Amino acid sequence: MKSVTVQLDRTAPSVTGASVGEHKNGWYDQDFNFAVAATDENSGVAQIEVKLNEGDWTTYNGSISITQEGLNTVEYRATDKAGNVSVVQTSELRLDKTAPSTEASLLNGANETSWNHQNVTFAISATDTNSGLASTEVKIDDADWVLYTEPVTISAEGIHKILYRATDLAGNIASAKSITVQLDKNAPAIKLTQDGGAIHDVFADGKLLFNLSVTDAVSGVSSQALTLDDQAITSGAAIDASTLTLGVHTVKATAVDKAGNVSEVSYTFLIDTNLLTVQNLMENFAATGEVKNKGILTSLEAKLNTAQKFVEKGKPDQAAKHLQDLKATLSSYANNGNVSQHAATVLNANLEYLLTHVIK
Structure with a gap:
């Protein structure tokens, strides 16, 4: 008696797939x-x-390498030795290897x-083209x-x-970038x-000796200016x-810091005169040669002293008369070279100021 062995397999293999490694949010x-793995209980797996x-x-040769960013679709199937083919299985795999892109901008810009x-x-602002932003x-x-x-x-x-960074859903963290804000x-x-x-x-x-000192503890001083009657003067330089x-003058100081903040102070003061001042001016001009000699100086001082005596006696009219006479003498001396035009102009201005504002 003879026998025949019949092998029958009508069931397709079972096939599964799994990724290797950790992931976040898929x-x-x-x-x-x-x-990918497959099993077949009857004839056995022929191929995957x-x-x-x-x-x-x-x-299938043992593994599939996923290297392309974005959504990857893997399909897989198995065939047994009887020729049965499994239903195609599909897995969706997501890969994002690129950190987000970040930018910072100032909504109100700084100066130069x-x-x-x-x-x-x-x-x-932050963007991520694959998995999307997480934070x-x-x-x-x-x-x-x-x-x-x-x-x-920023108000301080x-x-x-300022450092900033972004993280995507895959866990990629952008390298920290920085901006500097100076306030x-x-x-x-x-x-x-x-x-x-x-x-x-x-x-x-x-x-007059004006001294200007400017400080700025934060950004520092950018510029400073000192003016007398709107004309620039130098700090620490004496002015005759x-x-x-004669009369009211204004000294003003202005400072600007590197942020553009401006500060200003302004003061008024008086250039005044009296009979003693006029005498001192005469002596100063004599010392510099603008009053020609001692005799001319003595002549001028004599007229001034006479006016001074009438002021002391309470007789302003007589004092004024002698001051007018002194003015005329100065003009005459200026014309013949005994007194410089500059000295005569200064002295007469002082005398006129006294006649107008002091001795009436």
């Missing part, structure tokens, strides 16, 4: 492998085939020195990283370093003194009061 942040994205079906004089607001963070100076949700305003003066909201401090003290009146035979007209 996204991998680095290349990974996908493994795989298809990646739009590629062709190929024989990179300093701001008012509160600064900055905004951060954006910001760190100001020595503070901790915090979640960024809306534009941030000083130099601030100075206060104008420079000005100290203007005259002869080391407060601004004060000066007699015409004296000198006789070169100024």
